[in-house]
Amino acid sequence: MLSNIKFISKQKSISIPTYTIDYLPEALELFEDVVGVDTETTGYDAHGDRLLSLQIGDFNNQIVIDSSHYPLKELVDVLNEYFKDKVVILQNAQFDLRFFYKYGIDIPKLYDTLLAECIITGGLGNKEDIKNVKELLGKETAVKYVDRHLGLDKLALKYCNIELDKSIRGIIHREGMSERVIKYGADDVKYLPEIRNKQLEILNTYEEKYGIGLEVLELENEAVKVFSRMAFNGIKVDSSKYKKEVIAVADKEVKRTINELDAEVHKSPKLKKYAVYQGNLFFQTRKTEINWNSSTQKLKILNELGEKVKDTNANTIRKEVKHPIGKKLLEYNEYKKLENAFGEEFLKNINKETLRMHPSIWQILSTGRISMSDPNLLQIPARGHLGDTIRKCFIPEKGNKIVGGDYSGFELRIIAEFSQDPLWVNTFKEDGDLHSILCSETFDIPVTDVKKPFPYNTNITYRDVQKTLNFGLSYGMSEFKLSNTIGVSKAEAKQIIDKFFSKVPEVKKFLDKLGNLGKNRGYIKVPNPYGRIRFFPKFDVIKDYPYETKDISFRWYGEMERASKNTPIQGLNGTVIKRALIRTQQEIDNNKYPAKILLSVYDEIQTECEESFAEEWKNILQNCMIAAGEEIIKTVPVKADCAIGDYWIK
């Protein structure tokens, strides 16, 4: 087997045939139209780290190119010409593509074995599910029913029955291109074509079994190019502004609120035992031994004050705590959160080479949406005291503009499209304000009155209640949650929901149908085109262990029902934003536009472009988004609003 490896390097290997780079064109002819490709690198950062090797191969032959001797940038022309009409298989393409983009290598037709596996096993591997099943029936059962494996070693085992040795991975950098490293690199591409074939076989059975075609796979294999480029581009943060206007302010406010909380403790006879003084005899500061960042301690304090709260969630405190300490706690919590999650540590995510943040992106969650980490740019504050200020710190390079925008009420339009409820559909067709119009129907009041205070809770308006309903119902909200959120009794909440659904009966039917589908079949689909499937492994667990899961099964069926209502809606939103990103990137590539995609946040796309191009680009971007939306939404208008700015505008 070793003899089928061709090592391209200036360093001779003892038992592996070694060639100079002149041999590359000939070696590349060993392969058919499908090849596996992989890289070894010194680390995860495409900007700071470098390539150690590039491997190209199939089951019969593998080429391992020593990048230390033959840098990728010298091979760009040969490789681009070669990849032009090949199907390139990568495991976790997002990683390799970032390095390829650095050197200008383009892969037009790619297949990602990791993404394919995510599609095949949609809904599996959920950590919460694993935990729940483990608690109930032990680890073995959890692994059997819920777990999934996406690593190349596990895929090789599953599809080729081969044990790949991954233990060497961590030492490649130190060891250099030793024989076992070369062999390891070759193995990483050797099995990719076979894995792909087997995965495609499975996906083809999904067509018949579930009505899910290969379109979603094509979508993801296109989208990964955009996401890797997006992560490679990164986004610029004005760190000195951020330090001054965000971190310093949050720190100051945390100190202030701690002092005020401590003062409350000193005031209260009930809390006296927590009081501490600091300083000397003449200058004493009133402190406490309470860590206000600890929810356990906060709960204890509130209980000692006679507040019978069960937790310290902001909502609970807002509604139930009468003592003035409640308000101060809320204030402290907000700034402490900013300090913790968006303070100094957050700024450390700025890349030293580029001075930008380059998140890593998980491309396929159980609904089809994406997630981000290191940092998670999907959770940058947009509201609250510092929301605006924080977003203003995300800026373009000199001479550029930020151009971005979002869809208007996209999930609500999905509900219109798929329920075909007359009132819901017509409101969008007439460009009416859905919340206001439905509100007037639910509460039998004129549209002009919808912003009047809600009699049961005068802190909010009728329209606020309707908004909660409109969004909550697509998550399967019940009267319990509604009564909790808007501060009415459960009976009243139920009345409101019933009245609301009586006005939009097709929406009710649509959601009930989805809920039942998931509960009865153990899976739910995101509709075609680009349809995908989400399995509910808990369904099979309940089926196989009915005797001891009676109380659990109520909970689990409820969870599956609500997830089934939400998955198609959330998932279609995810599909559309991916389609929009693909369209946008294609516009950029095909026309060589001076623009870059920076971010996509659920139903929003942010880009950066040359100032002189901004006006034109704004329209192009907006058209891409609308065209993508119209692939899915056909009976009501699709709206996307884009704008030009000097920072990230929400």
Add this chain to the structure above:
DNA sequence: CAATCGTGCGCG
């Protein structure tokens, strides 16, 4: 002492 769990909250 490190690893894991629980709580709470940021976004849509």
Add this chain to the structure above:
DNA sequence: AAAGCGCGCACGATTG
């Protein structure tokens, strides 16, 4: 008996 979906992050508390 549970009662709005989908996430990642950071802290304190608990566990091994």
